[in-house]
Amino acid sequence: MSPLPDGYRHVDVPESRTTEFLEVDRLAFAFDSNAETDALVPITFEWDRAQAVEDQDGRLVSVHASYAHAMPVPGATIACSGLTWVGTRPDQRRRGLLRAAIDSHFARSLARDEPISALFAAEHSIYGRFGYGSAADHVRVKLPRGAALRDVPGADELEVRLATVDVARDSAVVDTVHRAAGAGRPGWTTRDSDAWRTRVLVDPPAWREGAEPLRIVTVHDAAGQVRAYALFRRKENWADGGAAGTVLVREAVAVDAAATHRLWSFLLDLDLTATVEGPMLPVDDALLHLLLDPRAVVPKVNDNLWVRLLDLPVALVGRRYSAPVDAVLDVTDTHLTANAGRWRLTTGERQDDGTYAAQVTPTQDDADLTLDVRELGAVYLGGRSLAALARAGLVSEATPGALQSAAVAFLWPVAPMCTYVW
Numbered sequence: 362m363s364p365l366p367d368g369y370r371h372v373d374v375p376e377s378r379t380t381e382f383l384e385v386d387r388l389a390f391a392f393d394s395n396a397e398t399d400a401l402v403p404i405t406f407e408w409d410r411a412q413a414v415e416d417q418d419g420r421l422v423s424v425h426a427s428y429a430h431a432m433p434v435p436g437a438t439i440a441c442s443g444l445t446w447v448g449t450r451p452d453q454r455r456r457g458l459l460r461a462a463i464d465s466h467f468a469r470s471l472a473r474d475e476p477i478s479a480l481f482a483a484e485h486s487i488y489g490r491f492g493y494g495s496a497a498d499h500v501r502v503k504l505p506r507g508a509a510l511r512d513v514p515g516a517d518e519l520e521v522r523l524a525t526v527d528v529a530r531d532s533a534v535v536d537t538v539h540r541a542a543g544a545g546r547p548g549w550t551t552r553d554s555d556a557w558r559t560r561v562l563v564d565p566p567a568w569r570e571g572a573e574p575l576r577i578v579t580v581h582d583a584a585g586q587v588r589a590y591a592l593f594r595r596k597e598n599w600a601d602g603g604a605a606g607t608v609l610v611r612e613a614v615a616v617d618a619a620a621t622h623r624l625w626s627f628l629l630d631l632d633l634t635a636t637v638e639g640p641m642l643p644v645d646d647a648l649l650h651l652l653l654d655p656r657a658v659v660p661k662v663n664d665n666l667w668v669r670l671l672d673l674p675v676a677l678v679g680r681r682y683s684a685p686v687d688a689v690l691d692v693t694d695t696h697l698t699a700n701a702g703r704w705r706l707t708t709g710e711r712q713d714d715g716t717y718a719a720q721v722t723p724t725q726d727d728a729d730l731t732l733d734v735r736e737l738g739a740v741y742l743g744g745r746s747l748a749a750l751a752r753a754g755l756v757s758e759a760t761p762g763a764l765q766s767a768a769v770a771f772l773w774p775v776a777p778m779c780t781y782v783w
Contacts, residue, residue: 363460368417371465374424376408382446385413385424389448390483398565403556405783406445412465414458423449423458425466428783430550432479433543435743435773436681436716442470442671443550444480445783463491467671467697476672476679477741479548481665481782488667492696494739496668497548497777499641500649503659506637508629510651516622519580519588526575526592532558534579534587539780542589542614546643547742547777548666561612561781562592572596572609580615580623589615589624595634604633610640612780613648621647641665645776665778668738673700674721680741681716682708686770688763691728692737700734708770717770729763732756743773 365371374382387393406426414423425447432441444466449458470478479496482488489495524531536551536558543549552558564575572594580589591613598605608631615621625648628637642648644662652658670676673692685708694700705724708717730747736755739745747768750756758764 363457363464365414365458365461366456369422369456369458370415371461372413372415372421374408374411374413374421374426378421379404381421382411382413382424385421385450386446386448388450395567398567401563401565403559403563405554405556405560407554410469411446412462412469414462416453422453423462425462427466427470427478429473429475430479431553432477433545433549434477434547434680434741435683436714437679439477439676439679440473440475441550442466442473442475442478443783444478447480447483459487460491464696467669471671476670476675477738478669478671479666480669481779482667485664488669489735491669492694492734492738493667493669494735494737494741495664495745496739496742497665497744497779498644498662499665499778500644500646501641501661501663502639502648503661504629504637504639504652505657506629506631506634508637508657509653510622510626510629510648511653513618513622513651515619516626519582519619519623521578521580521623521627523576523578526562526564526577528559528562531562531577535562535577535590535592538587538590538616539614542616543780546775547744547773548779549777550779550783552781569594570596575611578624578627580620580627588617588620589613591624591628593628595631597633598635600635604635606631606634606636608634608637610638612640613642614780615647618647618651622651625651641778641780643776643778666742668741670700670734670737670741671697673734673737674704674723676741677704677706677721677737678719680743681712682719682770683716683743683772683774684708684766684769685711685717686719686766688729688760688767689724689726690737690767691731692734693732694734697734703728706767727759729760730756730758730767740771742777743771743775744777747771 411426413421428443430441592611
């Protein structure tokens, strides 16, 4: 583990030090809050997973925490330590505090039998050097009001209902639909605590920036079951030509194509608006395929989850593969040396669902592919191609054909994504 400067020490942070913990993060990320917002927005991590670095005077100077996620991965679910709230006071930078915090996070995660870690990167350049790979993308779209969609059978039979968000009333239905819609999508982490289920629905006035209170639209079938929902607010605006308001969508989730069509047909046809700004969506979201004129979309693609393999053999065995593969991977890992070396990845018989389980064993056989653990993290959720990484010079092939078979095996037919930033 990386040493701390003299006089500094790792400490567990109890809830009684909440104010100190938050102060470090607010200094690190340059934001402020107020008592009203703090009272409405719950802290979502568990305090027994919060840690900090304390200086000689007992002051917290660097903080981080993690979540105990059940991470959906290709064909399975695996224990994941979701790194969060990473921050260092600006006057304490360049002292190795982040490196020491990451090392401590790795050790604590492994002690809890969490074979992978994942995070959202505040800055793209930070976490790769610790072995995290950019494993998923999301897309945000800006659409003109009235953007037309292709017909979907059954969409017209669904009913929409509009209300102002109420946490007590809406929490359960949002959670139920969110879970159902994400079934089978790698990275689609569910919100498994009351704090998180509340956090997604809270609406502090300070967050509105002149827009209306948060609304919820739900899509119902003939039996009354909710098939989709969107959390959104409208911001009034008037231009020379008349009304030019914006629909700002926080989250939009649907369980099937008909519900997607009905939900977005409503959002795209609200009076006194001109533009709809979408939330984070998977890059293969049904909406993108239903648009009659995809050129009318202004898309913005950004990185989503970053993944780090902490226990390489357990992590690779913990997911399924899209094709058979038998390859020796020569892996470098400068932070967790137990992962470094040659590993044979071998799939077995085809399963009933068309996927392949694998075994991973250490070997002294010649390597077929050489790569860093960062690249394994990048392909772990099935949304990146080993072949593309090889073309970038990040994966080397020693055995002809090994790259092709391994690349196909790691890919997954459903694009990975998490709908919310933790």
